[in-house]
Amino acid sequence: MKRRMVIALAAALACPTLAAAQERALPRQTGFAISPFLGYAFAYSQHGTVRFTDIQGGVYRATYNRRVDGGVMPGLALEYQPGRFGFSAAAAYNRRGEETLATDFADVLPLYSPGGSMWFFRGTLTIDLREAEDDLRIAHPTARLSLGPAMVRDVPDTATGRAPRNAFAVSGAASAELPLLKGLGLRGSFEDYVAFLPLADVGVQLGENVSGQFGQPFAADLRGGVAHLFVVRAALSYHF
DSSP: OHHHHHHHHHHHHHHHHHHHHHHTOOOOOOEEEEEEEEEEEOOEEEEEEEEEEETTOOEEEEEEEEEEOOEEEEEEEEEEESSSEEEEEEEEEEEOOOEEEEEOSTTOOOEEEOOOEEEEEEEEEEEEEOOSSOOSOSSOOEEEEEEEEEEEEEEOOGGGTOOOEEEEEEEEEEEEEEEEETTEEEEEEEEEEEEOOOOHHHHHHHHHHHHHHHTSOEEEEEEEOOEEEEEEEEEEEEEO
16 A cells, blocks of 8 residues: 555656756757768669761660769768758768669670769758647657759769769658757658769760671760669757
């Protein structure tokens, strides 16, 4: 009997403490933030048409499929969020996997190349999604959308003979952050870089490869090929 009374008394004393802790929920993080992150960039593909021209001036049309495997993507983001709207800038490095370029032209074998690397730079506008109303949760997760221009620097492996190129892109992302301690948060994001990657040097490499397979000079001109570079990342955000 005494034991039950002690447990009941302890529970009664603890209830006001727990309620007070919930009422002191961590506020929405605003101001400046720095977020080192580690992500993974998935394989991306480019599809389109290719026009082959031989030394006699003959023209042959085909389709192509270019695929570049993904890789780990570390980076750093800087943000300013004075209220619901804000601004974010980020830079990241990504080492790519093997590259494959296949066409349906005659009996041409696919072209395999070692993966190069990519640098990502973006500056986006952000908007926090409003919660319906505050509740008594200790931690209030926040959701955020971002959209803005970006630049992708493609650095092919030296074995390809291609030079580094810069490409314009559009970055869109959805993020969710869970506050851990005052000023710290754990964030997860999904991002899409819609990149207009140049293909002129890829065409030169393909032409050289086809020339070697047929034993006569061929030139290749690739068209189309907008790429979606999908990225998932996890970050530890420090707000100040």
